[in-house]
Structures are given as C-alpha cells and as structure tokens.
Amino acid sequence: MDLMEKIVSLCKRRGFVYPSSEIYGGLAGIYDYGPLGVELSRNIKELWWHDMVRQRDDVYGLDGSILMHPKAWEASGHVVGFTDPLVDCKKCKKRTRPDKLEGWRLAKDNESGQWKILKIGSLKCPECGGEIIPKVRQFNVLMETSLGVLEGEKVKAYLKGESCQNIYLDYVNVVDSFSPKIPFGIAQIGKAFRNEMTHGKFLFKTREFEQFDVEYFVRPEETGRYYKKWKKIRWNWYVKRMGIKEKNLRWRQHSEDERIFYARDAWDIDYHYPWGWDELEGLHDRSDYDLIQHGKFSGETLGYVDEKTKKHFIPNIVECSGGVGRTLFATLLDAYHEEEDKKRIRVVLKLKPQLAPYKVAVFPLLANKPKLVKLAKKIYDDLKLQFNTSWDDRGNIGKRYYSQDEIGTPWCVTVDFQTLEDKQVTVRDRDTAKQERIAIDKLVEYINNELKQ
DSSP states (O other): OOHHHHHHHHHHHTTSEEETTGGGTOOTTOEEEOHHHHHHHHHHHHHHHIIIIITOSSEEEEOOOSBOOHHHHHHHTHHHHOEEEEEEBTTTOOEEOGGGSTTEEEEEOTTTOOEEEEEEOOOBOTTTOOBBOSOOEEEEOOOEEEEOSSTTSOEEEEBOSSTTHHHHHTHHHHHHHHOOOSSEEEEEEEEEEOOOOOTTOGGGSOSEEEEEEEEEEEOGGGHHHHHHHHHHHHHHIIIIISOOOGGGEEEEEOOTTTSOTTOSEEEEEEEEETTEEEEEEEEEEEETHHHHHHHHHHOOOOOEEOTTTOOEEOOEEEEEEEEHHHHHHHHHHHHEEEEEETTEEEEEEOOOTTTOSOSEEEEESOTTOHHHHHHHHHHHHHHHTTSOEEEOOSSOHHHHHHHHHHHTOOEEEEEOHHHHHHOEEEEEETTTOOEEEEEGGGHHHHHHHHHTO
C-alpha cells in the first residue's frame, strides 16, 4: 500500500475525512470532515488567523457571503475567463486536463483567450488507456445557482469561484470604517466552489473547499518589495508553524502561458505529494486589476487617497491564497510516520502539538477498577476545561497508546495504582514514547509549557 492509500484509509478509519453522501454512492470531489478532521481543520484555521490577522496591526479580518451580485463575476473576468481546457476519451468518455498530461503542451491565445495545442504526443487516457480526442474544449468552472422563488423571475447567480472577491467588494467599507494606512491587508477564510475535474487526488482538488486569503494593498511602486516580503512570510509559516519539512517544499514560478488572467506574476509554494510536485499555495501580483474592474462595473471609485500628498491612486494587490483542505492533506502526508515496534508496525502522526485534534488522552490503567476510573475521570474532566481531551479505556494500555499515536495525540496520561498513593500520573510522549511521572496538580502547567515549544 502506498502513502496515498495509507492516508486515505487512515482518514476514513479514524474519522478525519469521509466521502460525502457515501450511502448514496458519493459525489466525486466532495468530502466531509469527521470528528477528528474538523478539529484539525479548525486548528489550522485558528493558527492561520492568529498569525495573519490577530498578530498583525496592518491586516483586517473579513467573513464574506458565498453569494454575491452576479455582476461581480463579470467584472472579475470569471464569467468569460475562468475556464478549464479539457479533452475527451473515445473509450470511457471521461474528460481530462491535457496540460497536466505528458506529451501535450498548451498555450492560451492572447486575443481570443482560447487554449490551443502546440504539441501532441502519443497519449492514452489515464483512466482506461483509451485514445484521446485531440480537440481542446473549454468549460467554465463557475457553479451556477439562481436567486428568487418564482419560476421565470429567478436571477442567475454564482457560488464563489474564489473566496477573495468579497475582499475587493468590501474594500471601500474597510477603508471608510478603519482609515488604514497603506500598506494594509484584508484577510478571509471562506468557501469557494469550482465545477472542475478532480482526478481522484483526495483533498488536493475538490469541488467545494475553503481558502485562506490575504489581499495586501500597496503603493504601485512598492509592489515588488512587499511581494518578496510575503513570499518569505508564507514560506516560514508552513515550515515553522505547520511543521512541514523544507525538503518537501519548493518555490516554482508560473510561465507566462500558465499564469491566470489576473496575475502579473505568480509563484507557487509546491509540496511533494505522492504523485510529485504540485501546488500548496499561490502568491500572485494581481496589479491593480481587481479594483479597476470592480470600479468600472460598479461605478464606484475603489482607490486610496494619500494623507500627506492628497493624491488619489489605485493600490496594487499582493495576494497569498491557500487551501485549508490542501494544507490539511499536506500536513497529514508530512506527519505520517511508521516504525517497527516488536511484532507490528507502529503508525504515528507526528503533528505539531498545536495542530493535533486531541492534545492529551487520559487512561485508567484498568477499566474494571472503580477507584482508578473515578480518579481518571476527575483528571479528564479537569483537563477538558483547558484542552481538547480524549478518554480511552478500551483494551490494554499498549493498544491505547498505539491508537492515540495513530491520530497524533501528543501526550497520554495514565492513572495507575501508584497514583492513588502519590497523586502522580505517568505521562507518555507520542514521538519518543518516553514516560515520566508528573504530579496531578502540575499537569496543566506541564502541557501548556510543552505546547509553547
């Protein structure tokens, strides 16, 4: 079983990620987060929000709606330009992005915006091995919906194709409310929807997902300086805060043909997934495109007035855009670890403790000894006030350790017969399996100190 299969199996078995609507056969590219997955996802989002918004005086938070005025998507260029080039298989009829397959090279015509084939290799369908029809067709990946209750009077609308558009629409409101000094940013964690091919890469590409975005507004002449600054900020966040190994990360610049229509420059932080290098987060120099377009379509002035010179100008935008699910997936891949332990393989999710779904698990040494269970329950209830805590009294102590290792719980607390006498418990470290005795009244302090490491 390869790493991809192991991660997918672990996520389903232990309650991180479930296929959505599975009892009805599921939906391709749609997933639900289970009890542990939602905790990990929230921890990732909390850490991102803490670092990108709360700890910065120059970034303001936003939580925009999923539905926006349809004209917003016309202004942004998504109604016309947000397309996927796809080719069809003669045999199984499935569609595939040819620019992701070896032997094909695509380029976008600057005038028409249409994709054209520059080179065709000998290529077979990755699903069935059938022949690919060498004709590129374009499909808009915006998801359509409608507003209104009466048939014939409904208005076509779109689910958000990218989360950041709320930020541009609320740009003037934030400026009027807070009078920020440029440069400043507006950040959001929000849902996005894309009706695109998913290619069975689990959480890497889904049709419904969450993005975390920082749109940083700068003076045009300072764009390059802040672009470099944010590249450093975001790289360090994945390495130092998420704990992802640097050897599994790289920078990759988009070619001119590859760049999305709104980007003047674009770089990806790539992660080394089981299938190879692919995008983890995108950093874009969006120039003044978005504010100009929305100003043009709305009739509003979306600019900035310099306090000192009183000159009006349109800020440029440096964008950092990542996916919550994609980050969660990369984090699981990077944390997954196997080691031989006596007669079996010990699976350990070496998540950073700040990200782990449970921070600590509490065990009574024996589940059929009322005094041990009573004291363990008291410790469990006290720890729950401070940390997300797991109670586990199933099977023997060794199996409980293995079970908690597999879901990434950093510390296990065992209440034994000696605890009844000396009021100390055994605390076991997930990564080293080392054990030490800690006084019950020092547990909260101990765990808090460890979480600060």
